[in-house]
Amino acid sequence: MPNTTPLDTVRERIAHAAKIAGRKVQDVTLIAVSKTRSADEIRPLLEAGHRDFGESRVQEAQDKWPALKADYPDVTLHMIGQLQSNKAEEAAALFDVIHSLDRSSLLKALDKVEDCPDLFVQVNIGDEKQKGGAAVKNMPDFLASVRDRGLPLKGLMCIPPQGLEASPFFALLAELARRHDLDGLSMGMSEDFESAVKLGATHVRVGTALFGPRG
Template sequence: MAETPLSRVRERIARAARRAGRDPAQVTLVAVSKTRSAEEILPLLEEGHRDFGENRVAEAQEKWPALKAQYPDVRLHMVGQLQSNKAAEAAEIFDVIHSLDRESLLKALVKAVEDGGRAPDCYVQVNIGAEDQKGGVAIAELESFLARVRETPLPLAGLMAMPPQGLEASPFFALTEELARRHGLDGLSMGMSNDYESAVMLGSSLVRVGTALFGPRD
């Protein structure tokens, strides 16, 4: 069988997991399909892949209903920052939200559920590098925010983190894993195209990969 970008990434994930003494089946690969057309996505669907990530609600609403009609077992992941006023729409189309990072968004998602909407799995985004320009809960405020999430009907899946660009990612992955363990969480959404193998070796249960699967954007 010919090697494909998807098979290459899967093999690299499996190799990294085995190096760390982990079962590769513990790691979910999310193909980040933001800005990619249905024609670009279809080959991965035909190859059997089912987890995809988008970062805009409107783009997902436009692109995915027709694809999900063909492949109803697709799981859609919201991997971008989510505006509170889009929470109800996001909950309807996304199965997993990776960027729960503030009180206003938490309240909006809870209201969507209370109004009869779906309750997507939620990862709390941690501002692991303490960057002013990046979303995420400050480490010092994480414990109290997680406590509030646990009081709601939203399923708490784990933590999500994005290390600062230009710095070695491994220490930030290790810190995120330590925070998850400290707070009794199993799920870790961390690792992208340039560092997903390191993330897997340091405990990530879900990696978000775009360029390595789809190639660079034109």
């Protein structure tokens, strides 16, 4: 029998969580978080057929992904880190999806790009001062601003507070999405993606469980 890879294991865990929740596994996109990982580390996943990857920095993605995309043009690249407004045009040229729209200045910058990627609004779900994301109380007005500009709004994203049980925060994000008629839920990482899938995640962002601990 062939050896089971970390990618196989993560996919199986997602499928199991989806089954428990009565969901279709096809409705969950696994984003392999490749930030800080070299092209040599990324290629085995590409060779195994995986096509969704997440990066946190525009410059790092510019350094490694054009060459990788030349070999694998069907890759979908997700921007999952904080994005500076002055990098909006560069990000739009490289990424297919941006998961970290969280403020008016970035919204205005993205509104000016020629071909805006799909967008997830990042929510500061735990109301943490040190963390990015739009405040929960500001969601109605901010989502209305995105929609008024006609940009491709797909859903909401969150990163729960570290050290706390993630499920209540995932449930809150799912409720916010329902309240605002949004289907996309970008939530869940290596330590909690199964809980996220059970609570409706459409995109999970997994790094360590696929690549191993960072050196």
